[in-house]
Amino acid sequence: MEIWQADSRDVEAIVSGRHSDPFGFLGLHQINGQWVLRAFIPHADLVTAYTLDGTELGHLFPRHPGGLFEGKVAITERQPIRYHAKNAGGEWDVYDPYSFGPVLGPMDDYYIGEGSHLRLFDKLGAHEMEFEGIHGTHFAVWAPNARRVSVVGPFNDWDGRRNPMRNRSDNGIWEVFIPVLGTGTIYKYEIVGPDGVVLPLKADPFARQSEMRPKTASIVPDPTPFVWTDARYIEERSQKDWRRTPMSIYEVHLGSWRRRPDGGFLTYDQLAEQLVPYAADMGYTHIELLPITEHPFDPSWGYQPTGMYSPTARFGDPAAFARFVDAAHEAGIGIILDWVPAHFPTDAHGLANFDGTALYEHADPRQGYHPDWNTAIYNFGRKEVVSFLVNNALYWLEKFHIDGLRVDAVASMLYLDYSRQPGQWVPNQHGGNENLEAVEFLRRVNTEAYRLHPGTFMIAEESTSWPGVSHPVHTGGLGFGFKWNMGFMNDTLRYMSREAVHRKFHHNDLTFGTVYAFSENFVLPLSHDEVVHGKGSLIEKMPGDDWQQFANLRAYYAFMWGHPGKKLLFMGQEFAQRAEWADGKALDWFLLDAGAHEGVRRLITDLNTAYRQLPALHERDCEPEGFEWVIGNDHANSVFAWLRKAPGADPVLVVSNFTPVPRENYKIPMPHAGKWVERINTDAGWYAGSNTGNQGSVIAHAVKGAHWPAEAELFLPPLSTLYLKYEPD
Template sequence: MAKTQSGWQVSGTDISQVVAGQHDNPFSVLGLHQIDRAWAARAFVPGAQTLEAFDLSGKSLGVLEQRHDAGFFEGQISVSDRQPIRYRASNEGGEWDVIDPYAFGPVLGPMDDYYIGEGSHLRLSDKLGAHFMTFEGVEGTHFAVWAPNARRVSVVGSFNDWDGRRHVMRKRMETGIWEIFVPNVRPGAQYKYEIIGKDGTRLPLKADPFAQQSELRPKTASVVADPAPFDWTDGAYCTERKQRDYRREAMSIYEVHLGSWRRRPDGTFLSYDQLAEQLIPYVADLGFTHIELLPITEHPFDPSWGYQPTGLYAPTARFGDPAGFARFVDAAHNAGLGVLLDWVPAHFPTDEHGLARFDGTALYEHEDPRQGYHPDWNTAIYNFGRKEVSSYLTNNALYWLEKFHLDGLRVDAVASMLYLDYSRKQGEWVPNQHGGNENIEAIAFLQRVNAETYGQEAGTFTVAEESTSWGGVTAPTYAKGLGFGFKWNMGFMNDTLRYMQRDPVHRRFHHNDLTFGLLYAFSENFILPLSHDEVVHGKGSLLTKMAGDDWQKFANLRAYYAFMWGYPGKKLLFMGQEFAQREEWNEATALDWWLLDAPAHEGVRRLVSDLNAVYRELPALHARDCEPEGFEWIIANDHANSIIAWARHAPDSPPVVVISNFTPVPRTPYRMPMPAAGRWIERINTDAGWYSGSNIGNQGVINATEGNEYGYPATAEIVLPPLSTLILQFDPG
């Protein structure tokens, strides 16, 4: 730094650069500096005409001289050591106080630099972003952001008139992180980062990648979050879940888009608290075990449903503040419901305030569009091989699980991460180092996320939305698997829905659509998903997919649900399908709740409730969902009648038999093998009048007699209603 002949005074060049916001190291100029046993104070306070320095007790330390009429002041003051300085500024309009941000040392330390540089820091959400704190005796907010290729980074906001010259940040050269502690900035303050690229270009103002709160769209600023710890009341629930083996427990998931489940009479969104009051009791009453939320990470565009987030650490402001979301999760846990979050680490939108070319370079994404651009969604793909990016996302996963007590993460679009040629033609992708199409860096990232999740947050789990036959998605990472707890069974969904759309007269020729899935049903830990993806973009609702007239559509849907609840694998159903929503899902409006006034729709809701109850009550239906020992074929090849049946088993539990008749013809009686002789209770009959069916059945009980020509232990003659599924429980007496 150049000095004037006075020795302690800075040069006019330094002053001009500070005033213009172009100095590359303002901490070397501004603040307190000891020179030849004396202390010089320098400050840039735009609008001030006079400036007097005080210590925090109110003692005057001296008056500074104005060196530039834009508000640059300098002077020697009476201090014996480095300390916070409060300035009293004045002009013809009055006086105001300013605590000098450049009088404070760095908040981050060398160990942060070491672990951040190594890519192994697991508490980044505590270090980066905006954190209200007391530092060196002064309340304020510490800001820190990663922008290694920037020439200059400033924090701007409601506290400095969005003036990028006032709070230029200190660069930590080892990590490329910029930081500054700004006194008197309190929770609720809006802010962004003003970044000058290495070529001198001023970028569009950027939201904070680590912001824990954001403004309500269409505004895009980050918000300093309230650091007050939330008063959780779910301790017993969180302790108990650590003992669970979710593979061997009932898991029935209700998938929800919070913005369109239900709305206020004026069409506006319910708040997190209102959703806690209405959604949670509804889901608990239906007997589901978990609520899965479409992404509630902050996002600018409603029709993206949250799958193009710009604020990965912030619960969306659409429904309230972060504490409101915490209250929602707390209420769910106290109702015995787990909460899963759809998490999107595969890609991010290119909105100018977001991560795209964050410091003027391809920082979070790949520079090469063959690697860094997603053609399906017009988004940018994360550079998983960059340790800082991997850490950013890994820390984000842990953040949601720890801070908001979430039970798990459903990871979106895993297939697009695993394959370098996903949705790309020849020549549009870059092979890996071995010439293959596997994304080695994304694989390593997913393994890291899963290993850290299961290692750090006991009792939580991860789910992969993976639509290909990639092997070992749910195998542990030590066995070279991806390490997920569960995988969505997209094959089951596609095959069985295709079957249900066919006219029953043709189903005999497509019986393999029902049986093929059992060839691989135990190759992974599967969840059977009837998700939002099946009821959008012209696909219609599940009800309208069913074949036949209106009566047959309802009968088909009821039979299909019971078939699915009896099939090995955990269950997932998108909101509205539990009462047979007729219209396909529209994120801009609430569900058609008035349909529940119609008996057929109410009948489907009753069935789903009863299916969940039976599924949870009978271990045979859930305790061996992921193991072949829990499944036994009874009838796999009755193509002619479109009938299929199997038994489900669990240790120390009576067996259960599931039989589906997928034609509108009643079979009275239908002679079939059974796993045991004796009394079988009809726990579910989807044709029951209670569900608005035709009420054909077995009067609740079936008796199986010993012996069977095919080698089974017993035989029964059963009434199979039209387009129905029966679930029978053995009564050992």
């Protein structure tokens, strides 16, 4: 055997898929001054090598019947190589991936190793590109404990021996540039674990496009940059302080908002044509989407994602999702994504046991397994895992111009003993139950989001009294912009579900929220969680006969829109959907043919309009100077009244009567004498109410010797809420 010929043990290792360094063996190598070319092309009988300019380098000799070829070539420098292969069935070309250098550079290695790389989505995953004079796709994945990682797909018969990757052993990244492959290529990773066992094929954690379920492969996306038309919107957004800006959010599950006549999903483009103008006409400022990251199981509603960087294929490709966001921005509507960094499912093609070890999850089930959802919990102590998630948040904000992220299940991240009994959890280094690593992750992702994308915001779904959730990181907070007010939702729905005659005994359920209303920047959520799992719809929670149920719901909505805090309402509740939400079918839009349901929809539209137009209702949503009780202790009549205020704006008086008893000549203290216009009356005939009220306005008269400088006598319709706006002379 000549000195340049390969050792038979290396040949066997390549053919069997066990070689530890395929880049050190395959492709071009200079041995004792002689350039040698080695290729593994199964099924080939004859292989001829060429340079890219078509110069023939000669035939390679078969070294193994499995498809290993080798030969000396007369070239002067390393360069890309093309093989022309033949067998009895035909002939084909193969471009040698092993004649290319690495795509990732030393700075990538440094920042990846440090855990500070903020553009991993441009480096890892699959990226179509021109490299060293040829078109192809670069693949890169983190799998530090693997013995071998290969890219597989229809292009190589899903054969993991044919495209093994280069191991950048210093940081656990594997990469390979495969010529010719491009947009639409289906692929997965074949990984050999540290024990030598071939794992189930894995989807790409950084895949930016995925197959439609039940298929689970990743797809090389089109690299053509999306042409956005929202530059003015983005510029205006960057100047906003959302705490002092109207924020009325329409929460939507895209798969069940509407369906096609055949029962199929609407596409992203159809949703842009239908959902966006509907939300705009309703006066909402934002649409919040239940998770649209790729997920295998429809009834998970997206909360068990396997493709954190892929917009789900259920409704179209990534470009179509970008068109949806662009259309929303054109209509002045922001898009919020429900984001799930708290846990991930254990599907075989996903992140669980990714390289044969507990890589993304904690190995200890007391830390890495979530008993509530039968899912894995991210190991926030690994810088690579934190980088994966931080980059994911930044990816959606940058690449898809998303306006905000609502972070799911934050409480489950903050507490080590969340949903666990004594002995089922591991205390932190100080013996406490706080997940210190998750806290640092949340602070990091919030800091980077606000630093890099001015005008965007982060919202926490956090159900406990953890201090400073929406306080800045530099003051010791978690750094979120807003927090869901679960206490408001629970207290007020409990109150509203009671018969009116009993409400006087539970008056504090509606007043208690103002005790802590300004401790955080709150969003008041009537979300999907309140209308599933046997809870019924909001209209069905209301007591009384049909008329009282609708009157209660209208009064409650106006109470909430007048209360300090941003607003969120789940789809269908804006027209009093009667049935509990079901993800497998469309909302009951036919209900809008009934006057009472259409009346609720009209009310929500008018509430959104008033909320946006009247600064007193939104400019101090999160600050105590924007709120003042006028009547907070009329237990006997179940009447509540308060002022909403903002600097330089006319005040608005909100009055709720939560009994079916109309109250004439009800005296209310007022801050100013003069005319107060009835801007909202939930009992109006326009909303299918009984059409009683104050004939459009009331006059407050000056009084002396009282705590307030003026007083007005109001007619309070039954089960109603009124908004009275002061009109100065």
